[in-house]
Amino acid sequence: MTEPIRHSWTDIRDRIHARLLDRTYRPGDKLPRDEDIAQDLGCARSTVQRAMRDLADAGLVERKRKGGTTVRADPVTRATLDVPITRAEVEALGSVYGYHLLLRDLAVTPPAIAATLALRKPVEMLHVEALHLADQRPYILEDRWISLETSPEILGVDLAVESANEWLVRNKPYSRCDLRLYAIEANARTALQLDTPVGAALLVIERTTWINEAPITTVRSVTKPGYQMLTQI
Missing domain, CATH: 1.10.10.10 (Winged helix-like DNA-binding domain superfamily/Winged helix DNA-binding domain)
Structure with missing residues (x-):
């Protein structure tokens, strides 16, 4: 048969x-x-x-x-985006990866973050700040909010050992990613964290990922001077 x-x-x-x-x-x-x-x-x-x-x-x-x-009467051409694992990105450059967890705290989302995540009201999420290194030098400064509704397992992850970036990429596939790129001048705090002069031009990458209509995470990554981003369409 x-x-x-x-x-x-x-x-x-x-x-x-x-x-x-x-x-x-x-x-x-x-x-x-x-x-x-x-x-x-x-x-x-x-x-x-x-x-x-x-x-x-x-x-x-x-x-x-x-x-x-x-x-669709007017098909839209859309690029696909693979969120990079920063450790793999650094190692692909031939550098030694390092990582420091700066903050891990349960906190209520401030108004700007709630708006980014399309929340009707502020909710408690996991707030994480981390510094990624390349050859013991600052590479990316990350400020992230993680939804405990879509990613409750993150509370059991030792983020001092494994970065939220790597855990989320490996464990939380998304159906939508909003990406925003812009430049800033380093203020005193950012300059100190990235070991760069005050006023240096820095690229900022903001990503927000979703599973259907529910947010997974939003992250603001401030990159070292001279950082380059490559995407293939």
């Missing part, structure tokens, strides 16, 4: 994508229900849902609760 073929979500995604490319589903068309596509392609409904989520993340379709899935 021949066993039924098990389709992965990537197989189903590629088959639906092919129908977008050959105009079986045209821009503006409403796609069949997930249940109907699952029956047509011989897979589980959950497999179709996962495939559709990836197509939505890629900007090819738009999904609305109780409104179904529609082919």
Whole structure:
């Protein structure tokens, strides 16, 4: 007896994508229900849902609760972003990685952080400050807030040994990442922490990750002078 073929979500995604490319589903068309596509392609409904989520993340379709899935009339090209593990980043440069935990505290989110995380009201989260080193020199100064709703396990992690950056990347996959880049001049406190002159130009990287509509973490990383960031699209 021949066993039924098990389709992965990537197989189903590629088959639906092919129908977008050959105009079986045209821009503006409403796609069949997930249940109907699952029956047509011989897979589980959950497999179709996962495939559709990836197509939505890629900007090819738009999904609305109780409104179904529609082919975007104006597909959006979106870059994918892999959040780097700072230790691996430093070692890839041929440097020796180091790490200091500066602060680990349970605290209520200040208004600016609550707004970044789209919280209706301030909540208690884990606040972490850390300094990453390359060859015993400051590399990145990190100020992070971690949701205890989506990442309660972080309370059991020894953050003096393993950085929150590395633990979150390895253990908390995200469905959305908001990224903001800007430059600042080092004030007295930041200059001291990064061992750089007051007024030096510094790149700031702010990342906020989410799982569906729930925030995971938001981090403000102030980098050493001359830091370079590479992303591939």
